[in-house]
Amino acid sequence: MNLNDFIMSNELPIRLGFFFGVFGLMALWELINPRRQLQTSKAIRWANNLGLVFLNSFIVRLVFPAAAVSMAVFAGEQNLGLFNYIDVPFWVAVLASVVVMDFFIWLQHVMVHAVPVLWRLHRVHHADLDFDVTTGARFHTLEILLSILIKFAVILLLGPPVVAVVVFEVVLNATAMFNHGNVRIPAGLDRLLRLIVVTPDMHRVHHSVEDDETNSNFGFNLPWWDRLFGTYRAQPRGGHEAMTIGIRTFRVDNWCSWLPGMLAIPFVGKVEDYAINRRQWEQTHEQLPTHSDLVDPRSRGRHHAGNRLS
Numbered sequence: 001m002n003l004n005d006f007i008m009s010n011e012l013p014i015r016l017g018f019f020f021g022v023f024g025l026m027a028l029w030e031l032i033n034p035r036r037q038l039q040t041s042k043a044i045r046w047a048n049n050l051g052l053v054f055l056n057s058f059i060v061r062l063v064f065p066a067a068a069v070s071m072a073v074f075a076g077e078q079n080l081g082l083f084n085y086i087d088v089p090f091w092v093a094v095l096a097s098v099v100v101m102d103f104f105i106w107l108q109h110v111m112v113h114a115v116p117v118l119w120r121l122h123r124v125h126h127a128d129l130d131f132d133v134t135t136g137a138r139f140h141t142l143e144i145l146l147s148i149l150i151k152f153a154v155i156l157l158l159g160p161p162v163v164a165v166v167v168f169e170v171v172l173n174a175t176a177m178f179n180h181g182n183v184r185i186p187a188g189l190d191r192l193l194r195l196i197v198v199t200p201d202m203h204r205v206h207h208s209v210e211d212d213e214t215n216s217n218f219g220f221n222l223p224w225w226d227r228l229f230g231t232y233r234a235q236p237r238g239g240h241e242a243m244t245i246g247i248r249t250f251r252v253d254n255w256c257s258w259l260p261g262m263l264a265i266p267f268v269g270k271v272e273d274y275a276i277n278r279r280q281w282e283q284t285h286e287q288l289p290t291h292s293d294l295v296d297p298r299s300r301g302r303h304h305a306g307n308r309l310s
């Protein structure tokens with residue numbers, strides 16, 4: 001039996017094994033050494049967050065009978081995608097595929113924050129009033145379906161080895177549970193880990209109610225994209241214990257912790273100032289340079305409010 005056949009016939013046990021293994025470890029770690037005190041009932045949050053995960057896996061099987069690995073097998077058979085064209089060593093193709101797929105997940109995450117209608121879907125992940133291992137798997141069904149379509153498209157363009165897709169999905173699943181962990185990691189170790197993986201302290205910044213903080217640290221797996229593209233923020237202003245987690249406009253359990261409310265979140269409320277097309281330059285900010293400033297820098301600061309470059 002070759003590697004692809006082995007993966008195809010054992011995909012489910014491989015995935016479930018890693019899922020329950022990492023989940024159990026993180027849950028235990030959260031019990032022994034929690035980072036923050038939970039705001040809401042753990043029993044209610046866990047039942048509903050995991051209920052959403054269960055519902056999603058059921059609907060995904062219904063809508064997409066073929067999984068990402070079957071897409072990679074298909075791309076291989078049809079000679080589709082970059083790595084089915086260029087001749088590189090197997091391990092290079094595996095490594096590069098995992099890194100490129102992680103980049104697209106990062107890009108997708110930036111996109112669901114930037115595009116107002118997609119942010120409505122992604123709000124379900126952020127509306128959790130606490131941040132723990134179950135937050136890492138809590139996404140609206142429509143966002144899950146969208147990300148599968150994007151993943152299929154990336155696989156068709158990339159033509160990754162089948163094993164790379166499995167490695168990527170298992171690793172991403174594990175790191176998502178790890179970096180949503182309500183766990184305490186010593187600062188020195190956190191700094192080291194951050195060189196290669198997104199840590200809980202790094203991702204917690206992204207779950208802040210503050211707009212500038214939630215628009216930082218989009219990475220789920222590799223921490224490099226945020227540093228490379230300018231969205232990295234080391235720590236939350238308020239500190240990890242005192243910072244407020246969630247979304248300003250969703251603060252009650254009915255919406256944030258119960259499954260029916262979570263499923264309805266994308267369809268309620270108006271577009272808020274958080275949306276990218278609602279942002280305004282506040283008058284109080286420093287004025288942009290005017291034409292005369294650019295010609296003669298000594299004249300900077302002599303202009304009155306309202307005298308802006310237009």
Ligand SMILES: [Zn+2]
Pocket residue numbers: 109113122125126206
């Ligand atoms: Zn996000």
Ligand SMILES: [Zn+2]
Pocket residue numbers: 125135136180203206207
């Ligand atoms: Zn998150």
